[in-house]
Amino acid sequence: MQHSSTQDTLVGLFVAAGIAGLFFLALHVSNLGSFVEQEGYTITARFENSGGLKIKSPVSAAGVKIGQVSDISFDLKTYESIVKMRINAQYNSIPDDTTASIFTAGLLGEQYVSLEPGGSNEYLKENSTIEITQSAIILEKAIGQFLFKSAEEKK
Template structure:
């Protein structure tokens, strides 16, 4: 009887530890805690150039992750990149919010930074962010810099 209890206890502990490990993987290791997919809402943003942005790249406000890129496509008419963002529903963004693509550090990943504006109205699910600034492509910056230098002399 006593042995049976020890058995039950250890198996119970084993299952609990296993499930706890899964929970750690979900909440501490992965991004499940940050983006609640069901609760998030979609926004569209158009960029001339997305650089190295990828699906699942982070979306941040003031440097804090609030969502992620869910889809990247090219508009066949305008040849702009159409980026779908999922933003956690707890953040309501004014309609004049702007989106920029930045790079974290020199070699880091690229992410979409949102800068909320001051409008009274808020973006709805499926709304579009009109103010965008494309990714900074290093070659282009260098080229421009050299060109300016040359023109200045």
């Protein structure tokens, strides 16, 4: 069977398309899919423990992604984690008494910030702070407490 230059070209294009597809899949999975920053506003929340939360982690409300984490820092005075979130501009009517919690997607999935809207008539805007927060639950810590309690009950 003879190889023609047309077959070689088609195989090369197929391989190149496969590599490009894998590249875009990797960008999407790692939350780097969009290089253009969307219009929006930045809000801040303080957590006792931000767990495995990362920059570009999703921010969601009612299960819908409405933004992403833009910065995580440590406050040396209060020993808290300061999480800045960039909320997309179309979600500009989130009440200012909203609560923020850090959850894990699935049992071992990535962590994300979930916003639970309150009932205020005032809305979050640029540089607003969410006052009521719930820190991440650290799986290892919870298992350790369970094992410690189990050992005490057997005594």
